[in-house]
Amino acid sequence: xxxxxxxxxxxxxxxxxxxxxxxxxxxxxxxxxxxxxxxxxxxxxxxxxxxxxxxxxxxxxxxxxxxxxxxxxxxxxxxxxxxxxxxxxxxxxxxxxxxxxxxxxxxxxxxxxxxxxxxxxxxxxxxxxxxxxxxxxxxxxxxxxxxxxxxxxxxxxxxxxxxxxxxxxxxxxxxxxxxxxxxxxxxxxxxxxxxxxxxxxxxxxxxxxxxxxxxxxxxxxxxxxxxxxxxxxxxxxxxxxxxxxxxxxxxxxxxxxxxxxxxxxxxxxxxxxxxxxxxxxxxxxxxxxxxxxxxxxxxxx
Numbered sequence: 001x002x003x004x005x006x007x008x009x010x011x012x013x014x015x016x017x018x019x020x021x022x023x024x025x026x027x028x029x030x031x032x033x034x035x036x037x038x039x040x041x042x043x044x045x046x047x048x049x050x051x052x053x054x055x056x057x058x059x060x061x062x063x064x065x066x067x068x069x070x071x072x073x074x075x076x077x078x079x080x081x082x083x084x085x086x087x088x089x090x091x092x093x094x095x096x097x098x099x100x101x102x103x104x105x106x107x108x109x110x111x112x113x114x115x116x117x118x119x120x121x122x123x124x125x126x127x128x129x130x131x132x133x134x135x136x137x138x139x140x141x142x143x144x145x146x147x148x149x150x151x152x153x154x155x156x157x158x159x160x161x162x163x164x165x166x167x168x169x170x171x172x173x174x175x176x177x178x179x180x181x182x183x184x185x186x187x188x189x190x191x192x193x194x195x196x197x198x199x200x201x202x203x204x205x206x207x208x209x210x211x212x213x214x215x216x217x218x219x220x221x222x223x224x225x226x227x228x229x230x231x232x233x234x235x236x237x238x239x240x241x242x243x244x245x246x247x248x249x250x251x252x253x254x255x256x257x258x259x260x261x262x263x264x265x266x267x268x269x270x271x272x273x274x275x276x277x278x279x280x281x282x283x284x285x286x287x288x289x290x291x292x293x294x295x296x297x298x299x300x301x
């Protein structure tokens with residue numbers, strides 16, 4: 001079945017210091033309304049955007065990393081419900097800004113939720129931890145998932161995960177057409193690592209990738225104190241698709257939505273008839289073979 005074009009809006013989301021949960025909710029509502037007004041069917045928020053909620057509870061919470069993690073994790077259900085309500089109101093799919101989730105065994109993981117206008121929710125946990133996340137006491141999660149939606153087959157690689165080719169390859173072999181890359185990087189160098197990973201994963205697998213970063217200083221927080229980056233929507237550099245592999249990019253570290261329309265059907269044809277056939281030729285690498293790595297297919301239809 002042919003996939004219609006998909007219009008995506010990726011947030012360069014500024015971490016602020018809301019004084020109350022109502023102020024935070026008003027901000028999210030405003031951002032979703034403006035994102036939907038671009039005509040996008042899918043809105044993408046960044047990694048650790050949820051940490052902003054800790055500011056609502058004053059310095060006793062927001063200046064203490066462990067209290068921040070516990071407090072924001074306790075808000076996970078209500079945070080997702082707000083985005084479900086907004087998705088229904090604006091008839092869009094939304095990737096909720098990721099945050100800590102407390103597992104039944106007492107571990108924290110970093111998870112992002114994909115919500116639909118009909119109220120369905122899929123969750124992807126970050127697989128590979130950065131050094132600072134290990135220092136925080138956050139654990140790697142599982143499994144990899146591909147979400148079957150009316151927009152297409154969507155997957156999520158949270159920030160650092162985008163820098164590991166075999167994760168994206170497993171998702172592509174499981175049918176992913178668009179991989180969302182919410183990110184949180186304190187330096188421009190970190191942003192470019194994730195950008196490079198996102199562009200490489202699009203090239204290797206003949207898919208689209210969508211990076212969404214946090215931006216701005218939040219010196220009140222020991223977790224998300226500095227944030228640099230720009231949003232980007234990437235595809236293979238291929239004649240008739242994009243000469244550069246960049247469909248759209250924002251201005252560095254400026255709050256904004258970045259939008260582009262992805263021709264999913266054209267990408268599918270490029271796999272078979274493109275100038276280069278990276279997806280098909282993966283197995284010709286010495287030692288390469290189909291991964292067979294378990295990937296859950298989650299229906300959000």
